[in-house]
Amino acid sequence: MTTLPRLSRATLATLADAGLDPAVRLPASATTALSTGIVHLGIGAFHRAHQAVFTERAIEATGDDRWGILGVTQRSATVRDQLLPQDGLYGVLELSDRGGGAPPLELIGSIRDVAYPAEETARVLATIAAPATHIVSLTVTEKGYRRAADGGPDLADPALSFDLAVLAREIDRAATDDDEPSRSAVGLLVRALARRWRAGGDALTVVVCDNLMDNGPQVERLVHALVGACPAAGAGELLDWIRARVTFPATMVDRIVPATADAHRRAAERVLGATDAGLVVAEPFRQWVIEDRFAGPRPAWELAGATFTSDVAPYEHAKLRLLNGTHSLLAYAGALRGHATIAEAVADPLLYGLARTMLDEDSIPSLGAGSEIDLEAYRDSVLERFANAAIGHTTVQVAMDGSQKLPIRLLGIARDRLAVGQAPEAVARAVAAWMLFVHAAAAGSLEVAGSPVGLDDPAAQALGQAAAGSIDGLADRMLDRSGVFPAALAGDDRWRTAVRSGVSELSGIGAATAR
Ligand SMILES: NC(=O)c1ccc[n+]([C@@H]2O[C@H](COP(=O)([O-])OP(=O)(O)OC[C@H]3O[C@@H](n4cnc5c(N)ncnc54)[C@H](O)[C@@H]3O)[C@@H](O)[C@H]2O)c1
Numbered sequence: 001m002t003t004l005p006r007l008s009r010a011t012l013a014t015l016a017d018a019g020l021d022p023a024v025r026l027p028a029s030a031t032t033a034l035s036t037g038i039v040h041l042g043i044g045a046f047h048r049a050h051q052a053v054f055t056e057r058a059i060e061a062t063g064d065d066r067w068g069i070l071g072v073t074q075r076s077a078t079v080r081d082q083l084l085p086q087d088g089l090y091g092v093l094e095l096s097d098r099g100g101g102a103p104p105l106e107l108i109g110s111i112r113d114v115a116y117p118a119e120e121t122a123r124v125l126a127t128i129a130a131p132a133t134h135i136v137s138l139t140v141t142e143k144g145y146r147r148a149a150d151g152g153p154d155l156a157d158p159a160l161s162f163d164l165a166v167l168a169r170e171i172d173r174a175a176t177d178d179d180e181p182s183r184s185a186v187g188l189l190v191r192a193l194a195r196r197w198r199a200g201g202d203a204l205t206v207v208v209c210d211n212l213m214d215n216g217p218q219v220e221r222l223v224h225a226l227v228g229a230c231p232a233a234g235a236g237e238l239l240d241w242i243r244a245r246v247t248f249p250a251t252m253v254d255r256i257v258p259a260t261a262d263a264h265r266r267a268a269e270r271v272l273g274a275t276d277a278g279l280v281v282a283e284p285f286r287q288w289v290i291e292d293r294f295a296g297p298r299p300a301w302e303l304a305g306a307t308f309t310s311d312v313a314p315y316e317h318a319k320l321r322l323l324n325g326t327h328s329l330l331a332y333a334g335a336l337r338g339h340a341t342i343a344e345a346v347a348d349p350l351l352y353g354l355a356r357t358m359l360d361e362d363s364i365p366s367l368g369a370g371s372e373i374d375l376e377a378y379r380d381s382v383l384e385r386f387a388n389a390a391i392g393h394t395t396v397q398v399a400m401d402g403s404q405k406l407p408i409r410l411l412g413i414a415r416d417r418l419a420v421g422q423a424p425e426a427v428a429r430a431v432a433a434w435m436l437f438v439h440a441a442a443a444g445s446l447e448v449a450g451s452p453v454g455l456d457d458p459a460a461q462a463l464g465q466a467a468a469g470s471i472d473g474l475a476d477r478m479l480d481r482s483g484v485f486p487a488a489l490a491g492d493d494r495w496r497t498a499v500r501s502g503v504s505e506l507s508g509i510g511a512a513t514a515r
């Protein structure tokens with residue numbers, strides 16, 4: 001058995017000389033010396049398959065050498081250890097169930113450096129403070145922002161309290177070389193803003209790429225509130241600078257990017273002829289709609305297919321409600337029925353029916369008439385994308401962190417339908433599927449594809465306590481005690497009745513719920 005070389009600039013040059021498979025797309029940026037213009041917090045799979053791809057293509061289109069990315073991991077050094085030995089190079093393997101032949105493998109060279117903040121805080125802060133850096137972008141998951149129920153910072157969170165004390169030292173210049181690691185992503189962000197302000201205060205754009213409603217402005221309010229809560233004498237001056245020089249455009253990000261599996265790595269190796277520890281996989285589709293509100297220069301992402309607009313809201317609402325809301329329904333109901341993947345779930349006639357009914361009766365009507373987007377066509381494209389069996393996006397991955405996702409993906413639909421006098425029965429079924437999923441996962445009675453599934457959620461303890469007990473009172477216990485439902489919704493009898501019916505209708509759909 002021959003041992004394959006590991007992907008790196010040198011390996012790539014050798015492979016290219018010998019002749020690469022035509023399925024491989026080479027990174028034009030690989031031969032360009034790039035300075036660091038972007039620092040990305042949360043270099044998970046999605047950033048590598050989305051923003052880094054748009055940046056690679058923009059560099060290719062313009063030759064602009066200002067947009068190398070410093071990727072910052074959050075909770076572990078894994079991605080740093082995957083990418084640095086490869087000179088930052090990695091592949092995006094495109095997964096499609098259409099057509100034969102080798103799957104396209106796009107190599108990306110826009111990520112030039114990776115840091116693990118627990119060991120390299122000083123370097124991360126210095127890079128964000130540097131004048132050549134114009135953009136800080138983020139994908140740190142919904143829970144990474146540590147918001148309280150009202151959307152403001154959760155000041156009771158010990159990590160945020162710790163980070164506020166560090167911020168106070170940073171502002172008061174008591175900690176010029178302080179490289180004590182921050183304990184939250186948002187804490188690291190405000191501290192880096194303070195460092196940049198102190199270093200001369202060049203303008204900066206913060207590009208939030210997580211699936212939050214009104215994501216940029218929401219994080220802007222969070223950052224303002226955090227700095228406002230800081231007791232340091234100079235906090236007011238820092239806040240004035242942030243208001244004047246730092247913008248937070250809203251974005252809608254879309255590409256289905258499941259976790260990379262060993263089978264994907266083997267498939268990519270066959271195409272490339274080298275191993276790639278940083279490989280990510282994605283569907284062919286990618287979309288990025290960005291509010292045109294940059295404080296300084298940016299890559300020409302529009303030449304890579306991004307759309308710049310003054311109003312992201314119609315795209316964001318359609319995406320979060322039609323795509324992500326339906327994804328969550330299929331994940332919870334799919335797991336209950338024992339389906340391992342979203343593609344299996346949407347191929348199940350019962351679940352396809354639930355999804356289609358929710359889309360037609362609640363999700364699309366909740367967006368009101370006169371949307372500039374053709375919502376029926378969007379619905380069809382979403383269902384078609386979910387059916388792509390090559391993706392293998394697991395129901396368990398999409399089901400994670402429901403307490404954070406439900407308010408964004410489903411509860412807004414319910415609120416808006418109730419506001420126009422409609423009982424949102426279809427979306428109530430999706431919420432009921434989540435309750436049944438929590439009930440079974442917390443009780444240890446959920447099995448998907450032969451493996452036990454636990455509850456992966458930052459609120460797992462509270463959810464488990466609320467769910468414990470008989471299915472009979474499950475809807476009421478979850479509405480009252482899970483901490484997920486705003487009082488107005490939990491107190492609405494039409495909603496309560498619809499969720500109770502949903503639980504009772506779906507309680508028999510899978511083996512796990514029957515136990
Ligand atoms: N994967 C997709 O299909 C997709 C599509 C659109 C948007 N997104 C957005 O991107 C996010 C990340 O997705 P991914 O596929 O890269 O996931 P991933 O698991 O590959 O990476 C998650 C990243 O977030 C960090 N993170 C996780 N929990 C955190 C916490 N509590 N505090 C700070 N950082 C934390 C991780 O360290 C990692 O860097 C999603 O939550 C979503 O908001 C993902």
Ligand SMILES: O=P(O)(O)OC[C@@H](O)[C@@H](O)[C@H](O)[C@H](O)CO
Pocket residue numbers: 142211253254255256257323324327328397398400
């Ligand atoms: O990535 P998460 O965990 O926030 O949500 C899972 C999926 O619903 C989501 O990632 C979609 O795949 C994505 O939003 C498609 O653009």
